[in-house]
Amino acid sequence: MSVTQSMRAVVVDDEPLVRERISALVRETSQLELVGQAENGLEALNLISTLQPDLLFIDVEMPELSGFGVVAAIEGDHVPGVVFVTAFEHYALRAFDVGAIDYLHKPVTPQRFAAAVERARQRLQQGSATQRRALVEGAALAERERGTRTRYVVRRGKVHYFVPVDQIDWIDSAENYLQLHVGDRAHLARGTLKEAEEELDPARFARIHRSTIVAIDRVQSVRRHESGVHLVQLRTGANLRSSRQYAERVRRLLR
């Protein structure tokens, strides 16, 4: 991106008045071009994958998918620079930790907004792809700290949708993706089993294998197979193998 080119910005906030105000500030800034507005996290992800903006002004506290959750779910090589907008002081500090360009505290003033734009201009010129991926990882970490996960974001083409955690029967992993099995369908979501194990409620999900997590209430039967290895059958009919490493966890399923 050259200096003369303007930065293409997307504004995301669930409150219409905040969206309106920040959009107006974007329009008034010659270095910025407003390419889209979203009122929730899913819309934001759809816009990001279709428009590939340079810069994201995004609220942290939003229904169903927070600003951190949105950034954590961004896939592919293109990761926009992020400016978090928040009314919560502690999120503001967290925003810096995860590697955001800046944060804006509500109510947003034109001076503060201009300063954020200037920072964005400098950062986007020199920013590396590694830095951008680090931002996604940081946001995922921040999102994990906000509490147990209740839904996964899944992408089909350029459309994103939610898979609520309580619909999931079992999960296995493939490289950096999780396969969320819901009935006879499987959804691909970003993440590792280790992360999933940390994010999910241990009272509802149990890891039984290096590459398998099951929803405890979907378990139909557990049979001993060979020493330390069990066959776990789910109500959906799926047959899963546990491994020795997780034998203790499986035994607890039996109680």
Add this chain to the structure above:
Amino acid sequence: MPATSHPTTRRPWVFPVAGWAAFVLAAIAAGMYAESPMREIIGAGRVAPRLPAPATDVSALLYQLGVGSVTWFAAAVALPFLAWVARRIDLDRQRNRAIAIVVMLLVALVLASGTAEYLLTFPSGMRPPVIAYVPMVMRLHFLPWAAVLGGVAVFEARRRARVAAIERERLRAEAAEQRLVALSSQLQPHFLFNTLQGISTLIHRDPQAADDMLTRLSDLLRDVLRNRDRTRVPLSDETRYARTYLEIAQIRFGPRLSFAIDVPDDLQRASVPLFLLQPLIENALKHGAGAQIRGGHVAVRAVRHGDRLHLTVEDDGPGFASAPMERVGLGNTRERLRAAFPDDHHISLGAPDSGAGAVVRIDIPWQEDAGEQPA
């Protein structure tokens, strides 16, 4: 509270000392009025090991009770010491020991004064047999000492009750103050900042709307400040506050939020704890419209059933079953209900009759607001 407003705490020694002086004077007066029981023994020159004759007048009655004897004087003089002992007994931790102390004290005092009188009254060689003297000792010594100890016990019990009441009151005031501190933080900063953000947007597009929102915010803040020194308010105050709060939220959330407040006019004068509804409404907002992309609805209702007032706050969010119980506002609400109506309130969480969502139901006694006195 200024120190001078409490006479009992200002000069705590006045009443005990005055009471003690009165007791000594009464004992002296009674001694002058009643015949000395000693005359019975000394005057007759013999021991009188018999039951006293029935009293025929006040003087005889006092005489038979031993009033006027040296023992009463001894008891009067010993009073401050007995009061001191009583004060040092810790009833909570050593009840049995306290009873033992009192019994032993009584026995020791009776024996001591009885023996002293026995030895002092009769010159050696002229002493009657001890056994013959026992009934008289019981009558003339046990009664005064028992009466004095009983009096001290009653006095001490009353003193302790008063101290406990003051302590209870102090704890209550302290708790109320703490709750109030917690309450002032109920209007959370993010609500303020989001509202200010809304105003700063509207100023550019619609100055009239910005002005309206600013007015509502002022109303809200004024209510918070005005009621800071009260623990009870009329329901009308709570309703007004809830309405203003939700109106502001509606401007912010736009069409994603709807709300309904159903409080009949004749219930507006009910007396309720300050900010009882506010945290519940904030929760309903947070878990309803604030947590759902499709938005949400908040309903506030008040109904009177005889001498009970039922308040409900309802949202159409995911409900209590699916949402973790992180509802900070509820702990606060429970605590405040406990303080206001210790054993006479009920709060329950559940699902609304209409189906999905969460509803908090509060059942408190119907009380009418008496007016503007600070609590």
